[in-house]
Amino acid sequence: MNRTKEIWMSGFALFSMFFGAGNLILPPLLGFKALDQWLIVALGFAITAVVIPIMAIYAHAKLQGTLYDFGKKVSPLFSTVYCVLIYIIAIALPAPRTASVTHEMAIQPFFETPTLLTSTIYFLLVLVFVLNRSKVLSIIGKFLTPLIVLILLLIISIGIFSDASIANSGVSGAPLVDGILEGYQTFDAVGGVVVGAVLIISLNLRGHNGFEEKKELIKKSGLIAGTGLFVIYAGLIVVGALYSSYFPSDIDRTALLAGLSLETLGSIGRTFLSVLVALACFTTAVGIITGTADYFKGLFGNSQKAYITTGVIGCVIGIIVGSYNVGFIIDIALPALMFIYPITIILILLNTVPSKWASPLVFKTVVLATFIFSIPDFLKFLVNPKQLEPIVNSIPLAQHSLGWVLPALAAFILTNLFQKTSTARSDS
Incomplete structure (x- = not known):
């Protein structure tokens, strides 16, 4: 063809x-x-x-x-x-x-x-x-x-x-x-x-x-x-x-x-x-x-x-x-969407960035942060949303069901910095 x-x-x-x-x-x-x-x-x-x-x-x-x-x-x-x-x-x-x-x-x-x-x-x-x-x-x-x-x-x-x-x-x-x-x-x-x-x-x-x-x-x-x-x-x-x-x-x-x-x-x-x-x-x-x-x-x-x-x-x-x-x-x-979508998005993004920025440790920390901070997003469909207000109000963007975004980004940056610093120390 x-x-x-x-x-x-x-x-x-x-x-x-x-x-x-x-x-x-x-x-x-x-x-x-x-x-x-x-x-x-x-x-x-x-x-x-x-x-x-x-x-x-x-x-x-x-x-x-x-x-x-x-x-x-x-x-x-x-x-x-x-x-x-x-x-x-x-x-x-x-x-x-x-x-x-x-x-x-x-x-x-x-x-x-x-x-x-x-x-x-x-x-x-x-x-x-x-x-x-x-x-x-x-x-x-x-x-x-x-x-x-x-x-x-x-x-x-x-x-x-x-x-x-x-x-x-x-x-x-x-x-x-x-x-x-x-x-x-x-x-x-x-x-x-x-x-x-x-x-x-x-x-x-x-x-x-x-x-x-x-x-x-x-x-x-x-x-x-x-x-x-x-x-x-x-x-x-x-x-x-x-x-x-x-x-x-x-x-x-x-x-x-x-x-x-x-x-x-x-x-x-x-x-x-x-x-x-x-x-x-x-x-x-x-x-x-x-x-x-x-x-x-x-x-x-x-x-x-x-x-x-x-x-x-x-x-x-x-x-x-x-x-x-x-x-x-x-x-x-x-x-189901609020539970699985943030993790799916993160896995897609991590698999498209260069491998040097996406080590197994980066995958672990970013996925864990995403999971933890997306919990309020799917829980609000299962419990009374008012019960979650103190948590939601304390997490940036959580009011928009995007509370996982900044923690995932922070985990990505901090883990890469930690690995880069550790590598530099071991080389010296």
Whole structure:
């Protein structure tokens, strides 16, 4: 295959595996609420939904292993536990959510069928793709992604060049933080460490064995996917801001996206959106289940039986959880996100910086600091937030659910200084 064509195909496949349910329904409501602050919100959203996930792909290019390699410098036990948690969360929340969004936006407007029927048919089709592992990247990159991009660009272009205008000013006191935290809900940082491993294995199956060759291909594919994600996110956010006066203030995420497609594409917009939602969600579900099955296949001695069993279990969980509504799945995901996201972000960042600044000791101290100072962020969803106020008020940025950021940075700097000083003393 032509090298340039393969880079673009892999980039499209990455984009498609990232671009799922949350990526569709979250940005428009962000813009809808942000109004004239939409650009600041878009930049915040891009940090956790574009920059960090693409850095995960770059880390995969550097490591060219599995998700286990992301945390092994902390300890083998930590990395194993982290991997299992990531994959359990991935198949229990973002993968089923794709079926729920598909039902609410692509099936429910046309048919009065139960959500359980949708999620059952949906994950049976996902399983077909998962079991045809070697063809996943090719099918997604060649056929599905171009359709997704075309429909989205139509909605965004018509929306931006319409007569709609932003009528009011945004009232958020921290639009950048709003964007950053909403980016958590895309699961894209988790997606980056999961689907990056899918890309590595797919390239190996296609005969790419050279380290530097794969590294270049992965980096360029990541750049294509990241650029596409940012353009689409920013476009959906600004369209949400432009059409803010067209909808009631209490509109939910799925209803807003449906309304925007109707306003921009007319009556045919609903049909277009149905196709878009089904394609975008489906490719993400395939990427998540495939990545999870790949991991457990490796964990059990490259066992094809383990791969098939994991794929089946993942799809059964998808059928059950995917039968609930989108709002419910988003709500139950928040504690898990606040727990796993900070650690995931830190592992991605540590695996992208030069190795001389990311020794095993640095990994240990930074991950430990991140874990300790992110505890209040997920505890507030499990206990009365007022009980945590004294702790939250004493930690910088904790009021914005980012209390782990400065301690992690301090741990990184201080540990590196300590190691540099120790090395200098031993040399003298």
